[in-house]
Amino acid sequence: MSIFEPRYRALYNDILFSGSRRFAVCTVDPKTGSFSRYAAVLYLKELKEVSEQTGDAVKFVCDHEVIGRVRIDRVLNPSSWMKADTYLKVEAEEIEEPEEDEEENRKREEALAGDFQRLVDLQHEMEESVKFTKGSVGNFKTGPGEEIWSTVRMWQNFGEQKLLSIQANLQQDFQKKLIRYLQDEKGQGKIPEVINISDLPPELQSEVKGLQQRMADDIAPIQEEYQRGMQLMMQSDSHARRLALLSGLIKTEMGLLDVKKQIKNMFG
Incomplete structure (x- = not known):
């Protein structure tokens, strides 16, 4: 920080x-x-x-x-x-942590580690642009206290990077058009650091507004879902509950990749 x-x-x-x-x-x-x-x-x-x-x-x-x-x-x-x-x-x-069944939690932690291993393998198989490293599997600790919170932070960082990647992909096509306009229409070899939207032609101004709306429509719900997961983790009253929430986040991510894999297999 x-x-x-x-x-x-x-x-x-x-x-x-x-x-x-x-x-x-x-x-x-x-x-x-x-x-x-x-x-x-x-x-x-x-x-x-x-x-x-x-x-x-x-x-x-x-x-x-x-x-x-x-x-x-x-x-x-x-x-x-x-x-x-x-x-x-x-x-x-x-907030004091309640006493819990350590043996049951240990089983949950082992199952969670297995799910995370499968997620990482799937991310690498699908060649995701944002993914956990193979080495992160060894750092995936979910014991009570600092261990699970360090993993929660790792998951939070993953979510933030994924959002940035989605944002970059949405901006990519527009950036190409903008650069082409500045180089071809304006004859500017060097791209200016600051561009006023009002200086752009109407069609590009319209694309800026459309891009802003798409980002709001596509990114905001994902961002809210990540924040909701982190907040539920924070206010959960037991280690078992936090393990269940983290398990849900991992399984949701695996589900999305499974669908992506099926579509890829269908169309080659």
Whole structure:
């Protein structure tokens, strides 16, 4: 994680000064802007100051681990979210993990590891542009505590990369047309860094609007589904429940690839 916003620089300065080295992070609903009542507690494992190397563009590069969860009762300074003048301060209650059947959970963890292995094999067989590495199978740990949360973070990164790939594919055709217009019509050998939509011809302006709508239609539902999965993971009240949720995410991904494989086999 790279820290560059002034309010988060202040957060890290404060947790280092106090010695607590921990803080809570929750999700924000992209539609309503409301905060989740549940948040992960992150512990600062390692911090490196890089302000000199980055010209003060980035202050810290940090490594964290998830050590627990809290239920947020009240945000003490909600107006600071929009003003971005400082980080949010909350009153929160630590959530205790219940006792569970360790043997049953171990069986679930083994089954989940097998499903993940099959997913990775299928991703490589289908030559997916966004996929887990073969080596990630050995790093797939789902024990209680930090193990499953590190895997949740790995899955979250996968989801983010997949969304970026979909976005890039949607933009690809338009970018080709735009470059051709700038080079052929405008006679510009070098592509400008900034282009005003109003400077484009009507047909390209129409394509920009169509692209924006397609991205909203295609990407937003997928993004919401990933966020929903992560949020359910956060507010689940047991390790067994988190294993079930992660299993559902993996099986959904495998189902999509199975359909893709069937279509590929049908048409060669």
